[in-house]
Amino acid sequence: MYCPRCKAADTSVVDSRLAEEGRAIRRRRECPKCNHRFTTFERQELSNLIVIKRDGTREPYSRTKLERGIWLSCTKRPITQEKIDRLLTKLEEKWGGNRREVASSTIGTDVMRELKKLDTVAYIRFASVHREFKDVQEFKKELGQLLK
Ligand SMILES: [Zn+2]
Structure with missing residues:
Protein backbone atom coordinates (compact mmCIF):
# COMPACT_ATOMS: atom_id res chain seq x y z
CA MET A 1 0.00 0.00 0.00
CA TYR A 2 1.44 3.36 -1.09
CA CYS A 3 1.92 6.19 1.36
CA PRO A 4 -0.61 8.89 0.40
CA ARG A 5 1.82 11.60 1.44
CA CYS A 6 5.26 10.71 0.05
CA LYS A 7 4.21 7.84 -2.26
CA ALA A 8 6.71 5.42 -0.75
CA ALA A 9 5.79 1.91 -1.90
CA ASP A 10 6.04 0.17 1.46
CA THR A 11 4.00 1.02 4.52
CA SER A 12 3.55 -1.11 7.59
CA VAL A 13 0.44 -2.07 9.53
CA VAL A 14 0.56 -0.84 13.12
CA ASP A 15 -2.94 -1.83 14.14
CA SER A 16 -5.68 -4.01 12.70
CA ARG A 17 -9.19 -4.49 13.97
CA LEU A 18 -12.72 -5.38 12.92
CA ALA A 19 -15.03 -2.52 12.00
CA GLU A 20 -18.61 -2.07 10.84
CA GLU A 21 -19.85 -4.98 12.91
CA GLY A 22 -17.29 -7.36 11.53
CA ARG A 23 -17.89 -6.65 7.86
CA ALA A 24 -14.69 -4.67 7.43
CA ILE A 25 -11.13 -4.65 8.69
CA ARG A 26 -9.73 -1.31 9.72
CA ARG A 27 -5.97 -0.96 9.47
CA ARG A 28 -3.74 1.76 10.81
CA ARG A 29 -0.67 2.05 8.63
CA GLU A 30 2.55 3.92 9.02
CA CYS A 31 5.06 5.02 6.42
CA PRO A 32 8.62 4.20 7.54
CA LYS A 33 9.97 6.96 5.32
CA CYS A 34 7.95 10.02 6.40
CA ASN A 35 6.16 8.59 9.47
CA HIS A 36 2.78 9.54 8.07
CA ARG A 37 -0.06 7.52 9.59
CA PHE A 38 -3.26 6.70 7.74
CA THR A 39 -6.21 4.33 7.87
CA THR A 40 -7.40 1.81 5.33
CA PHE A 41 -10.50 -0.36 5.21
CA GLU A 42 -10.75 -3.79 3.71
CA ARG A 43 -14.25 -4.89 2.83
CA GLN A 44 -15.96 -7.89 1.46
ZN1 LIG B 1 5.43 8.52 3.49
Missing part, protein backbone atom coordinates in the same frame (compact mmCIF):
# COMPACT_ATOMS: atom_id res chain seq x y z
CA GLU A 45 -17.39 -6.98 -1.92
CA LEU A 46 -21.03 -7.93 -2.40
CA SER A 47 -20.04 -10.05 -5.36
CA ASN A 48 -23.34 -11.88 -5.48
CA LEU A 49 -25.37 -8.69 -5.88
CA ILE A 50 -26.44 -8.11 -9.47
CA VAL A 51 -27.42 -4.73 -10.85
CA ILE A 52 -30.17 -4.56 -13.47
CA LYS A 53 -29.42 -1.65 -15.73
CA ARG A 54 -31.93 0.57 -17.47
CA ASP A 55 -31.66 -1.35 -20.74
CA GLY A 56 -32.34 -4.63 -18.93
CA THR A 57 -28.78 -5.94 -19.05
CA ARG A 58 -27.10 -7.03 -15.83
CA GLU A 59 -23.71 -6.54 -14.26
CA PRO A 60 -22.11 -7.36 -10.90
CA TYR A 61 -22.48 -4.64 -8.30
CA SER A 62 -19.31 -2.66 -7.61
CA ARG A 63 -18.99 -0.55 -4.50
CA THR A 64 -15.88 1.07 -5.90
CA LYS A 65 -17.71 2.23 -9.01
CA LEU A 66 -20.70 3.58 -7.08
CA GLU A 67 -18.43 5.29 -4.56
CA ARG A 68 -16.56 7.03 -7.36
CA GLY A 69 -19.87 8.34 -8.73
CA ILE A 70 -20.91 9.62 -5.32
CA TRP A 71 -17.56 11.35 -4.81
CA LEU A 72 -17.99 13.19 -8.10
CA SER A 73 -21.13 14.74 -6.63
CA CYS A 74 -19.39 15.54 -3.35
CA THR A 75 -16.41 17.42 -4.76
CA LYS A 76 -15.54 20.37 -2.54
CA ARG A 77 -18.45 19.65 -0.20
CA PRO A 78 -18.05 19.10 3.56
CA ILE A 79 -18.51 15.34 3.26
CA THR A 80 -16.07 12.88 4.77
CA GLN A 81 -15.02 9.43 3.63
CA GLU A 82 -16.52 8.12 6.84
CA LYS A 83 -19.96 9.51 5.95
CA ILE A 84 -19.84 7.95 2.49
CA ASP A 85 -18.70 4.63 3.96
CA ARG A 86 -21.59 4.64 6.38
CA LEU A 87 -24.07 5.56 3.64
CA LEU A 88 -22.89 2.75 1.35
CA THR A 89 -22.72 0.11 4.07
CA LYS A 90 -26.25 0.94 5.17
CA LEU A 91 -27.63 0.78 1.63
CA GLU A 92 -25.72 -2.39 0.71
CA GLU A 93 -27.34 -4.08 3.64
CA LYS A 94 -30.74 -3.12 2.27
CA TRP A 95 -29.99 -4.18 -1.31
CA GLY A 96 -28.22 -7.40 -0.41
CA GLY A 97 -30.68 -8.32 2.28
CA ASN A 98 -33.89 -8.31 0.32
CA ARG A 99 -32.92 -9.70 -3.04
CA ARG A 100 -29.88 -10.60 -5.04
CA GLU A 101 -30.82 -8.35 -7.93
CA VAL A 102 -31.29 -4.65 -7.59
CA ALA A 103 -32.37 -2.17 -10.28
CA SER A 104 -29.89 0.61 -11.01
CA SER A 105 -32.80 3.03 -10.63
CA THR A 106 -33.34 1.76 -7.07
CA ILE A 107 -29.66 2.30 -6.30
CA GLY A 108 -29.88 5.82 -7.72
CA THR A 109 -33.01 6.70 -5.76
CA ASP A 110 -31.66 5.27 -2.50
CA VAL A 111 -28.34 7.10 -2.81
CA MET A 112 -30.20 10.34 -3.62
CA ARG A 113 -32.38 9.98 -0.55
CA GLU A 114 -29.36 9.47 1.68
CA LEU A 115 -27.33 12.26 0.07
CA LYS A 116 -30.23 14.63 0.59
CA LYS A 117 -29.79 14.17 4.35
CA LEU A 118 -26.06 14.89 4.10
CA ASP A 119 -25.67 17.77 1.70
CA THR A 120 -28.08 19.59 -0.61
CA VAL A 121 -25.53 20.48 -3.27
CA ALA A 122 -24.22 16.91 -3.48
CA TYR A 123 -27.79 15.70 -3.73
CA ILE A 124 -28.64 18.04 -6.60
CA ARG A 125 -25.49 17.07 -8.47
CA PHE A 126 -26.13 13.38 -8.04
CA ALA A 127 -29.80 13.77 -8.94
CA SER A 128 -29.07 15.69 -12.10
CA VAL A 129 -26.87 12.84 -13.32
CA HIS A 130 -28.91 9.87 -12.16
CA ARG A 131 -32.47 10.96 -12.22
CA GLU A 132 -32.27 12.11 -15.81
CA PHE A 133 -34.72 14.90 -15.30
CA LYS A 134 -37.17 14.90 -18.18
CA ASP A 135 -36.88 18.63 -18.69
CA VAL A 136 -35.71 21.83 -17.12
CA GLN A 137 -39.13 22.39 -15.48
CA GLU A 138 -38.89 19.14 -13.56
CA PHE A 139 -35.41 20.02 -12.38
CA LYS A 140 -36.55 23.48 -11.27
CA LYS A 141 -39.47 21.97 -9.40
CA GLU A 142 -37.11 19.70 -7.50
CA LEU A 143 -34.83 22.61 -6.72
CA GLY A 144 -37.78 24.71 -5.60
CA GLN A 145 -38.90 22.05 -3.15
CA LEU A 146 -35.44 21.96 -1.66
CA LEU A 147 -35.12 25.67 -1.26
CA LYS A 148 -38.43 25.99 0.59
Whole structure:
Protein backbone atom coordinates (compact mmCIF):
# COMPACT_ATOMS: atom_id res chain seq x y z
CA MET A 1 0.00 0.00 0.00
CA TYR A 2 1.44 3.36 -1.09
CA CYS A 3 1.92 6.19 1.36
CA PRO A 4 -0.61 8.89 0.40
CA ARG A 5 1.82 11.60 1.44
CA CYS A 6 5.26 10.71 0.05
CA LYS A 7 4.21 7.84 -2.26
CA ALA A 8 6.71 5.42 -0.75
CA ALA A 9 5.79 1.91 -1.90
CA ASP A 10 6.04 0.17 1.46
CA THR A 11 4.00 1.02 4.52
CA SER A 12 3.55 -1.11 7.59
CA VAL A 13 0.44 -2.07 9.53
CA VAL A 14 0.56 -0.84 13.12
CA ASP A 15 -2.94 -1.83 14.14
CA SER A 16 -5.68 -4.01 12.70
CA ARG A 17 -9.19 -4.49 13.97
CA LEU A 18 -12.72 -5.38 12.92
CA ALA A 19 -15.03 -2.52 12.00
CA GLU A 20 -18.61 -2.07 10.84
CA GLU A 21 -19.85 -4.98 12.91
CA GLY A 22 -17.29 -7.36 11.53
CA ARG A 23 -17.89 -6.65 7.86
CA ALA A 24 -14.69 -4.67 7.43
CA ILE A 25 -11.13 -4.65 8.69
CA ARG A 26 -9.73 -1.31 9.72
CA ARG A 27 -5.97 -0.96 9.47
CA ARG A 28 -3.74 1.76 10.81
CA ARG A 29 -0.67 2.05 8.63
CA GLU A 30 2.55 3.92 9.02
CA CYS A 31 5.06 5.02 6.42
CA PRO A 32 8.62 4.20 7.54
CA LYS A 33 9.97 6.96 5.32
CA CYS A 34 7.95 10.02 6.40
CA ASN A 35 6.16 8.59 9.47
CA HIS A 36 2.78 9.54 8.07
CA ARG A 37 -0.06 7.52 9.59
CA PHE A 38 -3.26 6.70 7.74
CA THR A 39 -6.21 4.33 7.87
CA THR A 40 -7.40 1.81 5.33
CA PHE A 41 -10.50 -0.36 5.21
CA GLU A 42 -10.75 -3.79 3.71
CA ARG A 43 -14.25 -4.89 2.83
CA GLN A 44 -15.96 -7.89 1.46
CA GLU A 45 -17.39 -6.98 -1.92
CA LEU A 46 -21.03 -7.93 -2.40
CA SER A 47 -20.04 -10.05 -5.36
CA ASN A 48 -23.34 -11.88 -5.48
CA LEU A 49 -25.37 -8.69 -5.88
CA ILE A 50 -26.44 -8.11 -9.47
CA VAL A 51 -27.42 -4.73 -10.85
CA ILE A 52 -30.17 -4.56 -13.47
CA LYS A 53 -29.42 -1.65 -15.73
CA ARG A 54 -31.93 0.57 -17.47
CA ASP A 55 -31.66 -1.35 -20.74
CA GLY A 56 -32.34 -4.63 -18.93
CA THR A 57 -28.78 -5.94 -19.05
CA ARG A 58 -27.10 -7.03 -15.83
CA GLU A 59 -23.71 -6.54 -14.26
CA PRO A 60 -22.11 -7.36 -10.90
CA TYR A 61 -22.48 -4.64 -8.30
CA SER A 62 -19.31 -2.66 -7.61
CA ARG A 63 -18.99 -0.55 -4.50
CA THR A 64 -15.88 1.07 -5.90
CA LYS A 65 -17.71 2.23 -9.01
CA LEU A 66 -20.70 3.58 -7.08
CA GLU A 67 -18.43 5.29 -4.56
CA ARG A 68 -16.56 7.03 -7.36
CA GLY A 69 -19.87 8.34 -8.73
CA ILE A 70 -20.91 9.62 -5.32
CA TRP A 71 -17.56 11.35 -4.81
CA LEU A 72 -17.99 13.19 -8.10
CA SER A 73 -21.13 14.74 -6.63
CA CYS A 74 -19.39 15.54 -3.35
CA THR A 75 -16.41 17.42 -4.76
CA LYS A 76 -15.54 20.37 -2.54
CA ARG A 77 -18.45 19.65 -0.20
CA PRO A 78 -18.05 19.10 3.56
CA ILE A 79 -18.51 15.34 3.26
CA THR A 80 -16.07 12.88 4.77
CA GLN A 81 -15.02 9.43 3.63
CA GLU A 82 -16.52 8.12 6.84
CA LYS A 83 -19.96 9.51 5.95
CA ILE A 84 -19.84 7.95 2.49
CA ASP A 85 -18.70 4.63 3.96
CA ARG A 86 -21.59 4.64 6.38
CA LEU A 87 -24.07 5.56 3.64
CA LEU A 88 -22.89 2.75 1.35
CA THR A 89 -22.72 0.11 4.07
CA LYS A 90 -26.25 0.94 5.17
CA LEU A 91 -27.63 0.78 1.63
CA GLU A 92 -25.72 -2.39 0.71
CA GLU A 93 -27.34 -4.08 3.64
CA LYS A 94 -30.74 -3.12 2.27
CA TRP A 95 -29.99 -4.18 -1.31
CA GLY A 96 -28.22 -7.40 -0.41
CA GLY A 97 -30.68 -8.32 2.28
CA ASN A 98 -33.89 -8.31 0.32
CA ARG A 99 -32.92 -9.70 -3.04
CA ARG A 100 -29.88 -10.60 -5.04
CA GLU A 101 -30.82 -8.35 -7.93
CA VAL A 102 -31.29 -4.65 -7.59
CA ALA A 103 -32.37 -2.17 -10.28
CA SER A 104 -29.89 0.61 -11.01
CA SER A 105 -32.80 3.03 -10.63
CA THR A 106 -33.34 1.76 -7.07
CA ILE A 107 -29.66 2.30 -6.30
CA GLY A 108 -29.88 5.82 -7.72
CA THR A 109 -33.01 6.70 -5.76
CA ASP A 110 -31.66 5.27 -2.50
CA VAL A 111 -28.34 7.10 -2.81
CA MET A 112 -30.20 10.34 -3.62
CA ARG A 113 -32.38 9.98 -0.55
CA GLU A 114 -29.36 9.47 1.68
CA LEU A 115 -27.33 12.26 0.07
CA LYS A 116 -30.23 14.63 0.59
CA LYS A 117 -29.79 14.17 4.35
CA LEU A 118 -26.06 14.89 4.10
CA ASP A 119 -25.67 17.77 1.70
CA THR A 120 -28.08 19.59 -0.61
CA VAL A 121 -25.53 20.48 -3.27
CA ALA A 122 -24.22 16.91 -3.48
CA TYR A 123 -27.79 15.70 -3.73
CA ILE A 124 -28.64 18.04 -6.60
CA ARG A 125 -25.49 17.07 -8.47
CA PHE A 126 -26.13 13.38 -8.04
CA ALA A 127 -29.80 13.77 -8.94
CA SER A 128 -29.07 15.69 -12.10
CA VAL A 129 -26.87 12.84 -13.32
CA HIS A 130 -28.91 9.87 -12.16
CA ARG A 131 -32.47 10.96 -12.22
CA GLU A 132 -32.27 12.11 -15.81
CA PHE A 133 -34.72 14.90 -15.30
CA LYS A 134 -37.17 14.90 -18.18
CA ASP A 135 -36.88 18.63 -18.69
CA VAL A 136 -35.71 21.83 -17.12
CA GLN A 137 -39.13 22.39 -15.48
CA GLU A 138 -38.89 19.14 -13.56
CA PHE A 139 -35.41 20.02 -12.38
CA LYS A 140 -36.55 23.48 -11.27
CA LYS A 141 -39.47 21.97 -9.40
CA GLU A 142 -37.11 19.70 -7.50
CA LEU A 143 -34.83 22.61 -6.72
CA GLY A 144 -37.78 24.71 -5.60
CA GLN A 145 -38.90 22.05 -3.15
CA LEU A 146 -35.44 21.96 -1.66
CA LEU A 147 -35.12 25.67 -1.26
CA LYS A 148 -38.43 25.99 0.59
ZN1 LIG B 1 5.43 8.52 3.49
